Amino acid sequence: MSEEQYRDGARLVADIGGTNARFALERGPGWIEETETLACADYPRFQDAARAYLERHGAAGAPVRHAVIAIANPVEGDYVKMTNHRWEFSLQAARTELGLVTLLAVNDFAALAMALPQLAASELVQVGGSAPALDGVIGLVGAGTGLGVAGLLPTNGRWTVLQSEGGHVAFSPADRREQEILAYCWQRWDHVSAERLVSGPGLALIHEALAARAGSKIAALEPADIVEHALLGTDPLCIETLDTFCGMLGTVAANLAVTLCARGGIYIGGGVVPRLGEWFARSSFRARFENKGRFSSFASRIPCFVIHAPYPALGGAAAMLAEHLEAQQTECAIQQPTMEVRHGHALSSQ
The missing domain is CATH 3.40.367.20 (Hexokinase; domain 1)
Structure with a gap:
């Protein structure tokens, strides 16, 4: 692939429905590979399915730090409880358990919609x-x-x-x-x-x-x-x-x-x-x-x-994660304190 790899490692992308959970790694913009479909019924929790995928595929070089899940469910706040499956979990707890810096949850059809212009x-x-x-x-x-x-x-x-x-x-x-x-x-x-x-x-x-x-x-x-x-x-x-x-x-x-x-x-x-x-x-x-x-x-x-695209929601979810991380970086840059020297004292101002 000609796309540049992400400097902080591959990103985990997932499309979770009531029956199947599809996982993949995005190594650069639009560079999605190693897609695997897991039956939701085979895993007690979302974290178990995600860990099983990561253990099999891992990531060359840096570990996975950022992830997005497109899920067949309303996405409001930290707690996710699926409508058509038994999985329910806290995003923050799942992020910590999986060792992630970012775990973004989006509605699965919002992710699929985001992918439509790319088809x-x-x-x-x-x-x-x-x-x-x-x-x-x-x-x-x-x-x-x-x-x-x-x-x-x-x-x-x-x-x-x-x-x-x-x-x-x-x-x-x-x-x-x-x-x-x-x-x-x-x-x-x-x-x-x-x-x-x-x-x-x-x-x-x-x-x-x-x-x-x-x-x-x-x-x-x-x-x-x-x-x-x-x-x-x-x-x-x-x-x-x-x-x-x-x-x-x-x-x-x-x-x-x-x-x-x-x-x-x-x-x-x-x-x-x-x-x-x-x-x-x-x-x-x-x-x-x-x-x-x-x-x-x-x-x-x-x-x-x-x-008829095989896994279109994965691309849309990856695009939404990229927008989320870009917005975070912009916000951090705006809030980055500047150092001024006044009367021999270092002062931080925002």
Whole structure:
């Protein structure tokens, strides 16, 4: 690589979801390597997973001093408690235990949003719409263990991330079938969020609800099995489940598009949709996306892009860490005391 290595050693970057934790080392700006995916369930704590990665990969030369974790969770204050996994920890305690100088936590979809301008055309597949406005607001949505939402706003030649917990808005049914699915969920929960259905676990819930709607008694299926049967065309209920899911995602994406006026496009990440390939483009997603009543013409012009980059959030998290450290250095320089000599005494002034 041609990039200069960081003078104070490689930086640890991590993308932590409800199922998997992806770790890597950034040795210079944009120079990310030695990526490894660990199952969250295999480690009692975040610190255990991070230590296991560092023990295997380490860092040539100086030890790791700075780290960033993009986590599928709201990030507020020092204490982190994951929504879709059992890990909970103090950032300060974890930083001390791992021997770090810096441990920055950011929302995982904020990190993914930060990576969007860096993605190559080969890492994206467009589904409908026209060309994006280069100075337009960008929306991001992605279904995995949960439902992530974020925005990216152009400000003075730079991008500003709009963090969001939009996956937890109330689910909005768009037809009678979805109304019946929602009624089925209401038997179990008072509040049914979009994430409850538009996510990996949501696929299993949709399948269960559709079976109940049809009066069928069938065995529960894992989300991966539902997707496999649907893509192979071997199970009508799985096909209906996946297409219903795609339609629901179309509603979520369109709501985000009109909320943000996302003329820069809607990007789709997460673990589910990129696995669907061309099936997704043929699904009910785009028709639902454009079905916005008086704003149908507006929605029809907005392009949607499926992200196919392998670990895009790592690059975004690394960029956010770089900005954080740069801001710290600037603040320290501003606050650096200057020495003046007055009447033979050294005085410090700030």
